[in-house]
Amino acid sequence: MIGLSDPFTVANLDPNGLAFRLGIRRGERILAINDVLLHDEIDFAAQSSEEVLRVRVLDTKGAEREVEGRREYGVPFGAEFEARQPKRCHNNCVFCFVYQHPKGVRRELLIKDDDYVFSFVHGNFITLTNLSEAEFQRIIDERLSPLYVSVHATDPEVRVRMMKNPKSGKIMEQIDRLAAEGIEMHTQLVICPGWNDGAILTRSIQELAERHPHVATIAVVPVGLTKHRERLPQLRVFTREDAQAALDQVHAFQKELVRRHKTRLVFAADEMYTLAEASIPPARSYEEARAGRHRDRNERRAHARAAAGRASSRLRGSEALRGAERLLRRHGHRERAPGGSGHRACAPGSGSLGPRAPAAELPQGRRGVPGRPHAERSRDVARRAGPDRLRFSPGRLTPMLPIVAIVGRPNVGKSTLFNRILGQRQAIVDELPGLTRDRHYAEASWSGRSFLLVDTGGIDPSRAQPIQRQIVKQTDYAIEEADLTLLVLDFKEGVTPLDVDVAERIRKRGRPALLVVNKMDTSRPESELADFYALGLGEPLPVSALHGRESGDLLDFVVGALPEVEPPPADPNAIRIAVVGRPNVGKSSLVNRLVGQDRMVVDAEPGTTRDAVDTTIKHGN
Numbered sequence: 001m002i003g004l005s006d007p008f009t010v011a012n013l014d015p016n017g018l019a020f021r022l023g024i025r026r027g028e029r030i031l032a033i034n035d036v037l038l039h040d041e042i043d044f045a046a047q048s049s050e051e052v053l054r055v056r057v058l059d060t061k062g063a064e065r066e067v068e069g070r071r072e073y074g075v076p077f078g079a080e081f082e083a084r085q086p087k088r089c090h091n092n093c094v095f096c097f098v099y100q101h102p103k104g105v106r107r108e109l110l111i112k113d114d115d116y117v118f119s120f121v122h123g124n125f126i127t128l129t130n131l132s133e134a135e136f137q138r139i140i141d142e143r144l145s146p147l148y149v150s151v152h153a154t155d156p157e158v159r160v161r162m163m164k165n166p167k168s169g170k171i172m173e174q175i176d177r178l179a180a181e182g183i184e185m186h187t188q189l190v191i192c193p194g195w196n197d198g199a200i201l202t203r204s205i206q207e208l209a210e211r212h213p214h215v216a217t218i219a220v221v222p223v224g225l226t227k228h229r230e231r232l233p234q235l236r237v238f239t240r241e242d243a244q245a246a247l248d249q250v251h252a253f254q255k256e257l258v259r260r261h262k263t264r265l266v267f268a269a270d271e272m273y274t275l276a277e278a279s280i281p282p283a284r285s286y287e288e289a290r291a292g293r294h295r296d297r298n299e300r301r302a303h304a305r306a307a308a309g310r311a312s313s314r315l316r317g318s319e320a321l322r323g324a325e326r327l328l329r330r331h332g333h334r335e336r337a338p339g340g341s342g343h344r345a346c347a348p349g350s351g352s353l354g355p356r357a358p359a360a361e362l363p364q365g366r367r368g369v370p371g372r373p374h375a376e377r378s379r380d381v382a383r384r385a386g387p388d389r390l391r392f393s394p395g396r397l398t399p400m401l402p403i404v405a406i407v408g409r410p411n412v413g414k415s416t417l418f419n420r421i422l423g424q425r426q427a428i429v430d431e432l433p434g435l436t437r438d439r440h441y442a443e444a445s446w447s448g449r450s451f452l453l454v455d456t457g458g459i460d461p462s463r464a465q466p467i468q469r470q471i472v473k474q475t476d477y478a479i480e481e482a483d484l485t486l487l488v489l490d491f492k493e494g495v496t497p498l499d500v501d502v503a504e505r506i507r508k509r510g511r512p513a514l515l516v517v518n519k520m521d522t523s524r525p526e527s528e529l530a531d532f533y534a535l536g537l538g539e540p541l542p543v544s545a546l547h548g549r550e551s552g553d554l555l556d557f558v559v560g561a562l563p564e565v566e567p568p569p570a571d572p573n574a575i576r577i578a579v580v581g582r583p584n585v586g587k588s589s590l591v592n593r594l595v596g597q598d599r600m601v602v603d604a605e606p607g608t609t610r611d612a613v614d615t616t617i618k619h620g621n
Helices: 041-048 116-122 133-141 156-163 166-180 199-209 240-261 270-275 297-307 311-333 374-384 414-422 466-481 497-509 526-535 551-561 587-595
Strands: 010-013 029-033 052-058 064-070 079-081 147-150 185-191 215-222 266-268 392-394 403-407 440-446 449-455 484-490 513-518 540-542 615-617
Touching: 029 041, 041 116, 116 133, 116 147, 133 166, 147 166, 156 166, 166 185, 185 199, 199 215, 199 240, 199 266, 215 240, 215 270, 240 266, 240 270, 403 414, 403 466, 414 440, 414 449, 414 484, 414 513, 414 551, 440 551, 449 551, 466 497, 484 497, 484 526, 484 551, 497 526, 513 526, 513 551, 526 540, 540 551
Parallel strands: 147 185, 185 215, 215 266, 403 449, 403 484, 484 513, 513 540
Antiparallel strands: 010 079, 029 052, 052 064, 392 615, 440 449
């Protein structure tokens, strides 16, 4: 089978990963995880992200065994696999590049793949001609979107003639079925002069454009021919006139589609312009993400700032940015890899967020909080430095960094999200509600931007205990001093009265906020987030703090909404002091006295303080 292996044959192991610890070795094959047979990357990503893994392994001698382990925070599965056999193409296209290679090429170049998993995971183009009913249903049920589809011609007879497969004539029925289920498609038309150009090309663009927005893009590509076409159908090479005619058709459609849909939608390959001896359009003509280009960074920042504004203006801005972000990920930036479900993403600093999604570095912009003039922010800073706050600066000796506060009711995953963003386990996490009590500060970084991240205790004003009132007070402090607040909610429990109470606290203070819906551990239709709009804080952003799903997208929103603040250099004379002692001797009371405010929750109950909390104090000059 041209040198490819069975699925999930181990090629390399990370000695610090879970797989190595479980005794899995090179050359062995992973058959199933948690009794789910593994067929492809999607199966592996879904199952390997579970907390407890029962892994069925086939060793090099043909014997099966089962090993069991628990995922630890920051520990990868740690296995790389041999390339698996892809689903093969059943077509015999007149222009197929596989048949145009010279003799003696690498065997991998002779693989005719037509694999819908590769399309979803890697962006490979597929024809849909070899999909079984079960595979179609899986695409729909698991929302494997977007897909990249080679159409070539919407005319059934022309497509069958070009692809030499009687099943290929049902392409528009298949596209309509996927579109009806909300699957997004990026399509291509490989143009062969005399076969699918002219009126056939016009019809193809027209019929695909009618399926917008489910058909997100249409690429028009000239056929590539080599001299190694013995015993293949005779095809004519593209001439300058052919390319000019195709470009005229594309440009005419672009003008109409911009007017009708606010997008050009159809784009010609650069090679088409080269063949026509025409100038290749500037990057902005490809509508940034639609052609795999990064959107203009300043525009991207502006949309991110709008996302953190208030009411309807913020909702529109966040929707615009989120749509662009989806497109960026889907055109060469959406990588899914074994070891974690979701997107691959750059970690804060040099750590790892697990599932990763690359984000363009955001440029430096004007100072100030979105929607508020710089002078007003200066007054805020002065107001914050009142009599009870003059000597207090949170974090690790970086008092002028922007502040991002994570707030919410108990047990929605605030500390897990805190650890996820930092890339290390700083906050204590447990299923016991109310574990976090004090404000916990740490410095985080994303796309070249640093900020102070604040973890807070769960707000439950209905509880009468004195300690809960102090936790509420600590959270109110965090909201008041934050440049941006992340309100975290639990997707599985939906909107609760406590969530409404926390949202109201944020609204009363007029602070910029983002709505983070946690525990979205699998892909879900966006309609399932509809209830969260009722909180009036804009578009809900789904994440899984435990597994890292969409964490990169969230951080893009965060850094885009923060004010530009240049931190002063660290004081080389600063000293670090640890306050330690047995329970209930007054450590927190001492810290509060030194800081000059109720920085720590104090209670007669021993063990009130649970996290190690950093605070910066300036004494004298």
